[in-house]
Amino acid sequence: MNQAVHFAQTAKPAGKAVQRETTRTNDPVRTMAEILEVATTEFANKGLSGARIDEIAAATRTSKRMIYYYFGSKDGLYIAVLEEAYRRMRAIEGELHLEDLPPEDALRRLVSFTFDHHHDNQDYIRLVMNENMERGAYLAQSKSIQELNVPAIQAIRQLYDRGVATKVFRPGLDPIDIHASISALSFFNVSNQHTFDLIFKRDGQSPQALSARRENIVEMVVRFVRA
Template sequence: MSSIENTGRPGRRQQDPEGTRRNIIEVASTEFALNGLAGARIDEIAEKTRASKRMIYYYFGDKEGLYVSALENAYRVVREGEAELDIESLPPLEGLRRLVGFTFDHHSEHEDFIRMVMIENIHSGRYMERSPALRAVNEAAIARIGSIYAKGVEEGVFREGLDPLEIHWQISALCFFNVSNRATFSHLFGRDMGSADSQASLRQNTIDMVFRYLAKPEYI
């Protein structure tokens, strides 16, 4: 029996199941970000991928299963990027600045991620409950911040008594809002918040605000 999987489309045969799966998730992520869970259509996703509709159901079970996989992938990408920063080896103040700068840049460059998170919040986060992997990958982010914070407290550069989860919340809030509300702010106040100058200013201010929140006064 041939190991080549027939997608059911003329001229389309697939020898790379993992590559096909990634391709489906990438296309589906864009569709979900643009149209939401209810508005996205498997037919449209299949048409834009190397896969057939039958293959999508084979890999993901149903549209909701595909949506959960897209959520997992969105969070995996940002957490893998954080891991590559190797901030644990840096002095705490430098590690903090690098982490906040990375988060700002990542969110700005991955608008689909922001839209996916907004959509899941509309659904009260209930689809996340289907994925133990999502909790595990994001717990790593809190552990990373906790490690930086503990090191900074030990070295006497960070204020004591702060919660790593709340630190993550504040960083996320500033960086998330930069994308989620950019269009409305630009229209309401007549300033292009997405311009290069605005983004450079907002990025530096975000880093500075988090820095001042954590650092002892003598290090500000």
């Protein structure tokens, strides 16, 4: 029997809050998705130590008990949020169909996607920043994070190998290093936007500035890899 259904059947009503909680277990997938969505914002804005399970429960109309039932603990929820953030990014990457494009076009699409994803999903950047402040201690507990990120390196390795084979890309580069360069350039535009724009008195988030920065990053990566 599904654990969530079993919980719903065995829980004893004790007022409106518990009745509402029991009803929500009829759709555990939706409930967990809602909790993850709200928790993503909470952890991104406040970090692990500052986030409050009570606030997540109130925003999702559930309870601390139900959150702990699904995720085990606050740490468990935090790890699940990290995993879901990476899973979503990798799932979208898988829809780029890089294998259908010539190598340089595929690389351009991947870099453009990464830049756009980071700009449009700034909670993801904040989560990664927060976890780095934790020195990766919680991500290290994930049982799926390695597997989730394998496709990203495989995609780069495949398009890079195709480029080398057709003499479009220069040989001898490490796909993980290429991935790191793409990530770093795209990440900085979000992680340092406030301090960078303040220091240099510019609006780096205007449509014009973002478009120019996006194209510059694409060109930097392509020229680095190009034969």
